[in-house]
Amino acid sequence: MGVKERKERDKVEMRDKILQSAQHLFLAKGLDQTSIRNIAEAIEYSPATIYLYFKDKNEIIHALHLDGFRLLVRHFEPLVKFTDPFERLIEMGNAYIKFATTNPGVYELLFVRTEPMEYVSNCLDEEWKEGDRAFDVLFQTVSQCQQSGHFKGLDTQNLSMMIWSFIHGLCSLGISNHITHVKEARDKKLVVDAVMASTYQTFQTVMERLKA
Amino acid sequence: MGVKERKERDKVEMRDKILQSAQHLFLAKGLDQTSIRNIAEAIEYSPATIYLYFKDKNEIIHALHLDGFRLLVRHFEPLVKFTDPFERLIEMGNAYIKFATTNPGVYELLFVRTEPMEYVSNCLDEEWKEGDRAFDVLFQTVSQCQQSGHFKGLDTQNLSMMIWSFIHGLCSLGISNHITHVKEARDKKLVVDAVMASTYQTFQTVMERLKA
């Protein structure tokens, strides 16, 4: 009589299959070029079937958004080995940049696209656990930096927000190809990564000077 | 025999009409919700007519992009009255934030969307005059700050890039509604503008400390 159980397993299996195909297509061709019809074709079902497992395309996007956050968190995990909070903060930035540049599509999904946020807004409990957890990692690190003498007299929340803003701005300008089009980058034939690296280096220097 | 001249006037007139309608729809409903068919309907011509005046939708988007930059530059114009370069730098940030928050759709077009950059890439002379000019205003101001004792030992280009990254990150996170979904902002029931303002205030403090 394990029919109901099996059916439920089948249901989540199918959901995963859809999500897996969606992610595959999304990574290969980008979000806008991934259609419900493509996904359906990939799993060899009709487009209408997708709608038996997901309310609409935004729900699929949001599921991929969750996966993306798990990937980001995984990029942060090795950071525990840095005992010095300031060093950890700097390496966090590097990890963030690396995540963004090696997974530009995913990064866009997490922090640029509005669809996942819209989905979050439409959920009754209007929270964003993934974002909160990631931000808290930053907040705690900044807080520890302050406990060991850095960033005196600056509000932890605001400073964390400032750091996130900078790093996000750098990554999103890089990914969206705006950096490659400013004159200096063109003249010196600098690749995006080089501009991002030296900009981050300057940021690092600035942060170091805030110790005193 | 002013036929040719009149026809040319008519041509630019029509182009403007299309652009005007496109902008109107774009500001009202956003870029993705503005279709060629909508624009055609607004000007009471058939959709195919649009293609007699613009190569494709990206060309229209790029034209709006140019208009948007003109609007941004207009936001910067009053800044000449600030003779102190550091004060001007800070006010530039405020002007930028104001521009972004009061014209979120336009801001997205200028600095988030990739379509206009793609259009620029496809132009043979691969430059981005508007972006260059705007960035140069920042660069010159930073340079003047350094001449009057600020930001010692920091590379002007990198520092300018850092400042732009921060401000852009702050604005884009604000506009894309990512800020409103982090826990602290929700808990304290802070509106986006308040978070942005206090974050920018912290940035200002940080920049001030770089004088020494």
Next chain:
DNA sequence: TCTAAAAATAAACACCGTTTAGTAATTTTG
């Protein structure tokens, strides 16, 4: 085996950007 429920789908709806082939208006020419 028959029936009720569940799962999958074909087909449609209303859009989209874009192209093509053909019509209507205008200008130039004989």
Next chain:
DNA sequence: CAAAATTACTAAACGGTGTTTATTTTTAGA
């Protein structure tokens, strides 16, 4: 002035999109 040529415009189609509805197929239990 009429005919020819050029220009301006558009109807209709193509191949795509997300999504819904009505229908069929598959499965499960009596």
